[in-house]
Amino acid sequence: MFEGYDFEVIRTSLPYLFREGMTFTVTLTLIAMTGGIIFGTLLALMRLSPFRVLSGLAGAYVNLMRSVPLVLVIFWFFFLVPYIGAWIMGASRPIPVGAFLSAAITFTMFEAAYYCEIMRAGIQSIPRGQVWSGYALGLTYRHTMAQVVLPQAFRNMLPVLLTQTIILFQDTSLVYVISATDFLGAAAKIANRDYRLVEMYTFVAVVYFVISYALSMLVRRLQDRIAIVR
Amino acid sequence: MNYTWHWRVLFETEPGGTGTYLQYLLAGLGWTLATALAAWVIALTIGALVGTLRTTAMPWVVRIGNLYVEIFRNIPLIVQMFLWFFVVPELVPTALGDAIKQMPPPWGMFWPAVLCLGFFTSVRVAEQVRAGINSLPRGQRMAGTAMGLTGAQTYRYVVLPQSFRIILPPLTSEFLNVIKNSSVALTIGLLELTGRARAMQEFSFRVFEAFATATVIYLLTNLVVVLLMRALENKVRVPGLIAVSGAPQAGH
Numbered sequence: 001m002f003e004g005y006d007f008e009v010i011r012t013s014l015p016y017l018f019r020e021g022m023t024f025t026v027t028l029t030l031i032a033m034t035g036g037i038i039f040g041t042l043l044a045l046m047r048l049s050p051f052r053v054l055s056g057l058a059g060a061y062v063n064l065m066r067s068v069p070l071v072l073v074i075f076w077f078f079f080l081v082p083y084i085g086a087w088i089m090g091a092s093r094p095i096p097v098g099a100f101l102s103a104a105i106t107f108t109m110f111e112a113a114y115y116c117e118i119m120r121a122g123i124q125s126i127p128r129g130q131v132w133s134g135y136a137l138g139l140t141y142r143h144t145m146a147q148v149v150l151p152q153a154f155r156n157m158l159p160v161l162l163t164q165t166i167i168l169f170q171d172t173s174l175v176y177v178i179s180a181t182d183f184l185g186a187a188a189k190i191a192n193r194d195y196r197l198v199e200m201y202t203f204v205a206v207v208y209f210v211i212s213y214a215l216s217m218l219v220r221r222l223q224d225r226i227a228i229v230r
Numbered sequence: 231m232n233y234t235w236h237w238r239v240l241f242e243t244e245p246g247g248t249g250t251y252l253q254y255l256l257a258g259l260g261w262t263l264a265t266a267l268a269a270w271v272i273a274l275t276i277g278a279l280v281g282t283l284r285t286t287a288m289p290w291v292v293r294i295g296n297l298y299v300e301i302f303r304n305i306p307l308i309v310q311m312f313l314w315f316f317v318v319p320e321l322v323p324t325a326l327g328d329a330i331k332q333m334p335p336p337w338g339m340f341w342p343a344v345l346c347l348g349f350f351t352s353v354r355v356a357e358q359v360r361a362g363i364n365s366l367p368r369g370q371r372m373a374g375t376a377m378g379l380t381g382a383q384t385y386r387y388v389v390l391p392q393s394f395r396i397i398l399p400p401l402t403s404e405f406l407n408v409i410k411n412s413s414v415a416l417t418i419g420l421l422e423l424t425g426r427a428r429a430m431q432e433f434s435f436r437v438f439e440a441f442a443t444a445t446v447i448y449l450l451t452n453l454v455v456v457l458l459m460r461a462l463e464n465k466v467r468v469p470g471l472i473a474v475s476g477a478p479q480a481g482h
Binding site: 080197 | 300301303307308309316317320321406410411412414416424441444445448452
């Protein structure tokens, strides 16, 4: 099976694959994770708020994002972000935006919908008594949420949040459709230049597998430790 | 935002000459559904099998099942798509590989996409099946054994009928996921709904009309699937058997 398998092309392209490609992938993942969890938590608070307008808006946003394929969302934002940029800056023509910024906005907005559902379940898993005791102590809504409910919700949901982040890490490979040079994009460029598709794509698969599998093992161990503490 | 909408583009003829742009997109929906349904058949068959085997008491079968699940879960879908499309034809015997490569379009892209999505989804179905079986009280299996049923009979008549009813709602969302994930097939050149919206944008330069129409079609498809599955849930419901609501799960 490995006859004619050219390991040399992988070896020589390693610096490019990791320094260019993997850096893009990891940076994008971290930005989208941070932004997605922050925006997602805000969305979850909106969805759970007693104000119908807020909960309705957040619900519509989350359901919309969750019903549309990620590829389509990537296209939407790729073309939409220049118009939004022009609108914010007051420019008369769409402002060209690079693939990285476009991808970072897309994944933050898209993943926020998924993080929102996780955080909503996390907040709802906290007994109501915790909220009431916060109010009884004279804390405001903001303080009750920030000091009492959210820290516990985060802790309970940490394994699911991290699992979602592993999925996000894999999904960032879809930026291929806007020709960004992430890990897969970098490999695809080498593969097509040297006509070494078999080598490059199997190598990409192995690398993604090793990273995702190692991370999911870590999450599983964390889950066990949290379970004992609780 | 100064974007001039031009919705009438939907009723203009697309350059391929097969009809209007709207018809072009709806034909794309047809390919999306065909891919999703064919993949769903594979996913349900293998997923039910692997999921069930992972609940048995045979350690090496469980281990192989776990390995299968980990492989398909830890490689991004688009990479799996490339493996099925570019790599598999090179690794199989030359005659078969050539036959695969010579399949006329769109079948040459359709079948790799179906296999890819089928195996990818089978892992998620397997997880749901396993969770559904494990959510049943242990007494159910014991009662089966006490009544003199064999292991296989216990599964067939006691365990599986209950667990499949329990996991019907999560299976609905997995089916919605196949429909959404089939859009990744555009990377190997299958012109399904998203691929056609992208092509329409390139031909007509009507960016947002194309994507908005595709979005609405996806939303309507989701709605129809949810309603159909709800009807199915009602049809197969056993009075008194209450479905367990699952814990939150990560997804995409």
